[in-house]
Amino acid sequence: MNVFQLFGLTAAVLVGLGLYGLIVNPQPLRKVLAFNLTGNGVFLICAVIAHRGAAAGMSGDPVPQALLITAIVVSFAASALAVGLMLRRFEETGTNSLSAGSDAGSGQARANVESR
Amino acid sequence: MTTLPLTGQATPGGLLLVLAVLLPFAGMLAGLALGGRHAQRVSWVTIVCGIGVVLAIAQRLLASGDALRYLLGGWSPPLGVMLRADGLSVCMMVVVAVVVGAVAVYANGVFGTPAGVREARGPLAFWLLLLAVWGALNLVFVSGDIFTLYVALELLTFAGVPLVSLDGRAETLQAALRYLVFALIGSMLYLLGVFLLYGTYGTLDIALLAGRINAQPLVWAAVALMTAGMLAKTALFPLHLWLPPAHAGAPAAASALLSALVVKGSWFLVVRLWFDVFAGVMSVSFAQVLAALGATAIVVGNLAALRQVRLKLLIAYSTVAQIGYLFLMFPLAVQHHSAQAVTGGLLQAISHATAKAAMFLAAGLIYATLGHDRLADLRGAARALPMTVTAFALAGAALIGLPPSGGFLAKWLLMSAALATGQWWWALVMLVGGLLTSIYVFMVVVRAMEPAAPGWSPKRQVPRYQQMAVLGLALCSFLLGVVVLLPVDVAQIGRAAMPATVTGMP
Numbered sequence: 001m002n003v004f005q006l007f008g009l010t011a012a013v014l015v016g017l018g019l020y021g022l023i024v025n026p027q028p029l030r031k032v033l034a035f036n037l038t039g040n041g042v043f044l045i046c047a048v049i050a051h052r053g054a055a056a057g058m059s060g061d062p063v064p065q066a067l068l069i070t071a072i073v074v075s076f077a078a079s080a081l082a083v084g085l086m087l088r089r090f091e092e093t094g095t096n097s098l099s100a101g102s103d104a105g106s107g108q109a110r111a112n113v114e115s116r
Numbered sequence: 117m118t119t120l121p122l123t124g125q126a127t128p129g130g131l132l133l134v135l136a137v138l139l140p141f142a143g144m145l146a147g148l149a150l151g152g153r154h155a156q157r158v159s160w161v162t163i164v165c166g167i168g169v170v171l172a173i174a175q176r177l178l179a180s181g182d183a184l185r186y187l188l189g190g191w192s193p194p195l196g197v198m199l200r201a202d203g204l205s206v207c208m209m210v211v212v213a214v215v216v217g218a219v220a221v222y223a224n225g226v227f228g229t230p231a232g233v234r235e236a237r238g239p240l241a242f243w244l245l246l247l248a249v250w251g252a253l254n255l256v257f258v259s260g261d262i263f264t265l266y267v268a269l270e271l272l273t274f275a276g277v278p279l280v281s282l283d284g285r286a287e288t289l290q291a292a293l294r295y296l297v298f299a300l301i302g303s304m305l306y307l308l309g310v311f312l313l314y315g316t317y318g319t320l321d322i323a324l325l326a327g328r329i330n331a332q333p334l335v336w337a338a339v340a341l342m343t344a345g346m347l348a349k350t351a352l353f354p355l356h357l358w359l360p361p362a363h364a365g366a367p368a369a370a371s372a373l374l375s376a377l378v379v380k381g382s383w384f385l386v387v388r389l390w391f392d393v394f395a396g397v398m399s400v401s402f403a404q405v406l407a408a409l410g411a412t413a414i415v416v417g418n419l420a421a422l423r424q425v426r427l428k429l430l431i432a433y434s435t436v437a438q439i440g441y442l443f444l445m446f447p448l449a450v451q452h453h454s455a456q457a458v459t460g461g462l463l464q465a466i467s468h469a470t471a472k473a474a475m476f477l478a479a480g481l482i483y484a485t486l487g488h489d490r491l492a493d494l495r496g497a498a499r500a501l502p503m504t505v506t507a508f509a510l511a512g513a514a515l516i517g518l519p520p521s522g523g524f525l526a527k528w529l530l531m532s533a534a535l536a537t538g539q540w541w542w543a544l545v546m547l548v549g550g551l552l553t554s555i556y557v558f559m560v561v562v563r564a565m566e567p568a569a570p571g572w573s574p575k576r577q578v579p580r581y582q583q584m585a586v587l588g589l590a591l592c593s594f595l596l597g598v599v600v601l602l603p604v605d606v607a608q609i610g611r612a613a614m615p616a617t618v619t620g621m622p
Contacts, residue, residue, distance in 0.1 A: 018304075042307050042308045046311045049311060074270045074303075078303075092286040
């Protein structure tokens with residue numbers, strides 16, 4: 001197994017784990033972490049492509065690296081926005097879950113927050 | 117097969133495309149820096165200038181009969197980034213400019229900060245996000261490469277998500293968060309597809325990719341990933357769950373932007389991918405899957421709309437159904453590269469954008485007047501707001517597809533394409549959808565027409581100009597059918613390979 005295959009498979013595993021986490025976890029914070037895991041897998045694929053597609057005499061193809069930096073900035077901003085929304089929601093309700101069952105519990109949680 | 121001319125030449129007037137993108141963002145930054153009450157004035161200046169730029173672009177397109185192109189920094193693809201505006205892009209840009217203008221007029225009443233009123237964060241955020249949505253959409257429409265499209269979509273998401281939670285209530289925060297999660301999955305899948313395509317073909321430019329694309333498993337993977345990602349952002353069934361709470365919970369002006377415009381951004385991207393990037397390798401069986409999802413969305417969305425007890429939720433579920441229509445064009449257009457079906461799909465998007473914006477704004481006015489939007493208790497609305505209820509009825513007629521509305525023309529084009537290609541089942545779905553739509557539109561209008569209870573008075577008088585803005589939008593949608601009279605098929609300008617077999621409209 002050469003290094004491209006190794007990194008490619010690692011990226012595939014990361015994307016798979018991330019998607020699984022995004023779908024099954026009801027906690028938004030975990031969803032955001034899973035999103036970042038998927039993102040890292042995708043970025044790793046991009047890095048492999050940059051390395052593999054290197055023209056003669058250069059250590060790497062510069063275009064995917066430029067894309068990679070942009071994509072990392074975008075996903076960082078997305079995570080920040082998500083965490084901001086989560087914090088605000090926690091202030092409002094005292095709960096931090098997106099599952100349907102938690103809606104019934106959120107009133108209880110709010111009551112607890114108010115009683116404190 | 118190449119659908120866009122490969123010439124890497126910039127055309128005169130190409131700089132207008134840069135302006136169309138830059139102007140809203142410059143306005144947004146200026147508004148952010150000046151803050152408070154100035155943001156509204158800056159927005160108005162930007163909107164007026166921006167509409168001028170869009171009209172100039174449309175005029176150039178019609179005069180030259182070819183797509184507008186601009187090379188950023190003078191670098192030509194594959195290394196440089198090219199902006200392109202063909203007929204499809206320019207049609208969408210014009211519609212977006214019209215809807216943004218109308219929403220801004222409406223928002224003057226809701227998010228205005230007259231002298232003597234304390235400045236608040238909500239109005240500031242609204243005006244800035246309005247400009248951000250506009251700039252991001254223009255970038256989606258003029259992008260010439262698939263990575264710029266990714267950036268544009270992310271900008272659109274970041275502008276759309278805070279619009280959902282403008283009022284900061286817990287439910288809207290939850291709806292915004294759910295929307296963001298769906299959008300993030302979608303953009304990651306799309307990005308993975310972009311990287312796979314770059315790894316295979318070594319270019320991101322749409323025209324160059326279209327020339328190099330060939331049928332192989334990697335391309336199928338990229339098609340599947342990118343399309344699935346965009347479906348999550350467009351809220352096509354079964355990925356529509358985030359849409360109703362997000363669109364119904366937002367303030368009416370924001371709902372109008374989200375429902376009319378923001379979902380069209382990712383839909384437009386699917387159109388770009390399927391008809392420009394992957395046109396050479398696309399097969400009908402893939403397209404049938406998309407249309408089947410669309411057909412399910414029409415039935416499920418309409419049935420869900422019928423069961424709602426609140427007006428804004430009803431309109432939001434109607435959006436779920438109408439998004440389904442936008443995806444019926446794919447098998448009809450892919451099979452015979454039929455320009456007729458593409459034009460039909462575009463008309464459907466335009467008609468829905470104007471009609472849905474009018475409906476949400478009308479719902480906002482009804483809410484302001486009655487103090488609630490419960491469907492069971494709408495009586496008196498028509499007496500207090502005759503213009504608004506008329507606007508709602510006209511917009512509803514456009515959604516149902518009554519002549520001479522744009523919806524009628526769109527459905528006519530799609531249905532005749534369906535019959536011409538022997539896919540009568542899609543025509544059947546359209547008819548059933550129209551029937552279900554008419555039930556809930558009539559339900560709302562009839563209830564609003566009932567006389568008010570004796571002694572009832574409106575909670576708040578809404579200004580006349582807001583009602584005029586809503587009625588104007590509804591009329592745009594209702595009278596869109598007159599584009600039949602246009603001498604050329606504007607949507608097909610600059611789309612070389614689409615055979616001009618059906619330029620004459622019905």
